Amino acid sequence: MSVRVRYAPSPTGYLHIGNARTALFNYLFAKKYGGTFIIRIEDTDIERNVETGIENQLEMATWLGLDWDESIDKPGAYGPYRQLERLEIYQKFANQLLASGHAYKCYCTKEELDAEKEALLAKGDDRFHYSKKCLHAPEQDKPFAIRFNVPASKSYTFNDIVKGEVTFQSEDVGDWVMVKQNGIPTYNFACVVDDHLMEISHVLRGEDHITNTPRQMMVFEALDWTIPTYGHMTLIVNHDGKKLSKRDHDILQYIGQYQDKGYLPEALFNFIALLGFSPGEKELLTKEEMIEAFDATKLSNHPATFDTQKLDYFNAQYLKRLEMDALKTLTRPFVEKEGILKGRSEEWFESLLAVFQERMVCGEDIITLYHDFLEQPFTWDDEAKQVMSEPTVKSLIHTFAASFKALKPYDPTSLKALIQASGEATGSKGKMLFMPLRLATTGSMHGPELPKLLHLLGQDLIQQRLAQSIAWLNGAS
Numbered sequence: 001m002s003v004r005v006r007y008a009p010s011p012t013g014y015l016h017i018g019n020a021r022t023a024l025f026n027y028l029f030a031k032k033y034g035g036t037f038i039i040r041i042e043d044t045d046i047e048r049n050v051e052t053g054i055e056n057q058l059e060m061a062t063w064l065g066l067d068w069d070e071s072i073d074k075p076g077a078y079g080p081y082r083q084l085e086r087l088e089i090y091q092k093f094a095n096q097l098l099a100s101g102h103a104y105k106c107y108c109t110k111e112e113l114d115a116e117k118e119a120l121l122a123k124g125d126d127r128f129h130y131s132k133k134c135l136h137a138p139e140q141d142k143p144f145a146i147r148f149n150v151p152a153s154k155s156y157t158f159n160d161i162v163k164g165e166v167t168f169q170s171e172d173v174g175d176w177v178m179v180k181q182n183g184i185p186t187y188n189f190a191c192v193v194d195d196h197l198m199e200i201s202h203v204l205r206g207e208d209h210i211t212n213t214p215r216q217m218m219v220f221e222a223l224d225w226t227i228p229t230y231g232h233m234t235l236i237v238n239h240d241g242k243k244l245s246k247r248d249h250d251i252l253q254y255i256g257q258y259q260d261k262g263y264l265p266e267a268l269f270n271f272i273a274l275l276g277f278s279p280g281e282k283e284l285l286t287k288e289e290m291i292e293a294f295d296a297t298k299l300s301n302h303p304a305t306f307d308t309q310k311l312d313y314f315n316a317q318y319l320k321r322l323e324m325d326a327l328k329t330l331t332r333p334f335v336e337k338e339g340i341l342k343g344r345s346e347e348w349f350e351s352l353l354a355v356f357q358e359r360m361v362c363g364e365d366i367i368t369l370y371h372d373f374l375e376q377p378f379t380w381d382d383e384a385k386q387v388m389s390e391p392t393v394k395s396l397i398h399t400f401a402a403s404f405k406a407l408k409p410y411d412p413t414s415l416k417a418l419i420q421a422s423g424e425a426t427g428s429k430g431k432m433l434f435m436p437l438r439l440a441t442t443g444s445m446h447g448p449e450l451p452k453l454l455h456l457l458g459q460d461l462i463q464q465r466l467a468q469s470i471a472w473l474n475g476a477s
């Protein structure tokens, strides 16, 4: 049997972490087992659809590094891939189920249904199973919904890839609405028709859908269709072990928010792939390595904690490995918006990034790092003063400062040459070359590569600091 899996987003919102995980695992599953990955748009909940929901889902999935074989933008042989364009198909099967007695028309009005619910609640029954009042109702010229006629006393058992054997009893499911009064199918019905017609072999989705599975199995059985293999992935929980909710403000919930902050899609892909799957000791894996390591039988049955610190660690690791061009592309929007590049060369931008690359967690960090750095006071502590009092320092700083003012072009290459030349001219080497120069220009003993740092701070500021240092040295001797 060929593997065909699907990610079936409802465009009722933007791509959320939970859905991104579902999409990603379906993608991994297809890639690992040589299957086909489909994205089907489940847009039948018309009132809840948001305008750019579909666009965002596909755009963010692409940004994350996913690609698919069939969808609205890649029509295959099983389309259309958007449920609102498949209404006639659902109608046909709904009629078939009406004819076979597996479904019936329900003429109850909203008021009647509300009254039924109230009566049930008064009896302490909050399951709200429909009374089956319309099961044998004669044909009427009134608006109707179509309900599934749930069989009495039947067990529904399936072997879940993640959870093992799962059983539901039909008593726990009321006669549910398959097609609403407006002729639009509900999720549980449309999903089955599509999973069948699109020849979906495996359904991997979030645990929140597990109670839908018996409903869906009923339809498969009633239509005499083969039931796919199910896998319900465990919940993603926050630091308190609670289900990730859109109200958790300390966790960014939407993939687009990570893009906006300058996270790297590769890092996010890697991190999300570990929410419910462990490839082994090595966790930092490329997409290809993750596909290789993926094993559906190893999907975890324990809730996956969304550890923001771990995500930041991952992103920092990926950022460190980034080539300069990619780092520039990632950070340029932030520095441009902040106006930091105004009047500055590309080379200056590169110095900025080279100096801070190691300390960034995500792209936008460059802004705070830069400002914090500029605001650092230029002072020496006692240890620094001791270094600056060493006998060779005075002539070194004088020599360096003498050529500094006229240094042209002012860039890391010329600065490096000047440092070397000043060292040679005064016989200062290694630590006794770099440390006093660093102190005389930045106030710190240690820090990022000196030529780049000096380039970054600019010729005027360094000139000023050298003058201050020289004044101190003259006063000290």
Ligand code: GLU
Pocket (backbone or CB within 6 Å): 007, 008, 009, 010, 042, 187, 191, 204, 205, 209
């Ligand atoms: N449209 C459903 C959702 O967004 C899909 C559930 C499924 O994969 O069956 O949750």
